[in-house]
Amino acid sequence: MTDTPTIDPAAPQVVPFEKPVAAGPAAAPRVLAIANQKGGVGKTTTAINLGTALAAIGEHVLIVDLDPQGNASTGLGIERKARRTSTYDVLTGAAPMRDAVIQTAVPQLYIAPSTMDLSGLELEIGQQRDRAFRLRTALNNINNINNGTPAFHFTYVLVDCPPSLNLITVNAMAAADSILVPLQCEFFALEGLSQLLKTVEQVKTTLNPKLSIHGIVLTMFDSRNNLSNQVVADVRQFMGRKVYDTVIPRNVRISEAPSYGKPVLVYDLKCVGSEAYLRLATEIIQRERELKAAG
Numbered sequence: 001m002t003d004t005p006t007i008d009p010a011a012p013q014v015v016p017f018e019k020p021v022a023a024g025p026a027a028a029p030r031v032l033a034i035a036n037q038k039g040g041v042g043k044t045t046t047a048i049n050l051g052t053a054l055a056a057i058g059e060h061v062l063i064v065d066l067d068p069q070g071n072a073s074t075g076l077g078i079e080r081k082a083r084r085t086s087t088y089d090v091l092t093g094a095a096p097m098r099d100a101v102i103q104t105a106v107p108q109l110y111i112a113p114s115t116m117d118l119s120g121l122e123l124e125i126g127q128q129r130d131r132a133f134r135l136r137t138a139l140n141n142i143n144n145i146n147n148g149t150p151a152f153h154f155t156y157v158l159v160d161c162p163p164s165l166n167l168i169t170v171n172a173m174a175a176a177d178s179i180l181v182p183l184q185c186e187f188f189a190l191e192g193l194s195q196l197l198k199t200v201e202q203v204k205t206t207l208n209p210k211l212s213i214h215g216i217v218l219t220m221f222d223s224r225n226n227l228s229n230q231v232v233a234d235v236r237q238f239m240g241r242k243v244y245d246t247v248i249p250r251n252v253r254i255s256e257a258p259s260y261g262k263p264v265l266v267y268d269l270k271c272v273g274s275e276a277y278l279r280l281a282t283e284i285i286q287r288e289r290e291l292k293a294a295g
């Protein structure tokens with residue numbers, strides 16, 4: 001990892017907005033939804049740390065926290081009182097996405113935070129005809145100049161989904177170019193995967209024809225555990241090339257970092273967890289290049 005810019009752990013909590021870019025239509029970011037209806041498999045950890053790693057290698061990243069638990073927001077050090085405009089406000093149409101976007105302590109990494117209000121979304125908009133397209137609409141033109149305010153120039157949007165296949169997750173899938181699925185290296189890893197893949201197919205046929213599975217990332221791998229090795233072999237056999245080469249190890253630094261409100265790459269850049277997320281970011285960019293080349 002010689003060509004990777006380092007992140008200053010003492011980076012200030014508040015950094016000024018980046019310079020505005022020229023007016024006019026801007027390129028749309030790639031939108032990746034990080035989804036798995038199973039709880040605790042590493043969705044939020046991946047959103048935070050992949051987002052940080054992508055930003056560290058030059059991308060401009062927005063994390064959209066679509067989980068009412070707000071773990072991505074907390075893990076990036078965004079206090080509850082700082083979440084003045086949340087993804088609930090955005091999805092209910094009360095505020096534009098740009099109003100929710102907060103810059104994090106990591107350069108080039110931003111977050112649209114969530115609050116518990118989001119758990120009431122289905123009640124609020126469940127009867128509306130455009131209920132599944134709220135996120136897609138909100139992300140539309142996110143990079144364009146708006147009323148003279150500084151423009152964002154996001155290249156990636158990572159959507160952290162809740163552990164459910166509800167309207168929130170459907171919004172993420174309807175807005176996404178691609179889905180990234182974290183799978184925990186445990187005995188029941190593949191359980192529920194077929195249901196997730198079925199939902200992706202349904203969304204593809206009814207709401208979002210361009211949707212694809214970007215890849216599957218194996219998380220919390222423990223090399224001392226035979227079961228972990230067996231799970232990796234099984235998942236690779238079942239899902240083939242969709243599984244990223246990079247496997248995220250179980251690493252105590254990864255689990256400690258959120259309580260300091262920091263991504264692991266800021267908390268301990270040299271640990272194996274940070275290295276793994278940097279490798280994953282590089283692999284994702286490589287896969288994006290291949291997808292583009294394939295047309």
Ligand SMILES: Nc1ncnc2c1ncn2[C@@H]1O[C@H](COP(=O)(O)OP(=O)(O)OP(=O)(O)O)[C@@H](O)[C@H]1O
Nearest residue numbers: 039040041042043044045163220249250251254255
């Ligand atoms: N590679 C890892 N090594 C050690 N601990 C990890 C690792 N990845 C995640 N964890 C820990 O496992 C727990 C679950 O991770 P995380 O919150 O990312 O999962 P999730 O899929 O977002 O959960 P939920 O479904 O509740 O949203 C957290 O306490 C997290 O710190």
Ligand SMILES: [Mg+2]
Nearest residue numbers: 043044067071
């Ligand atoms: Mg989560």
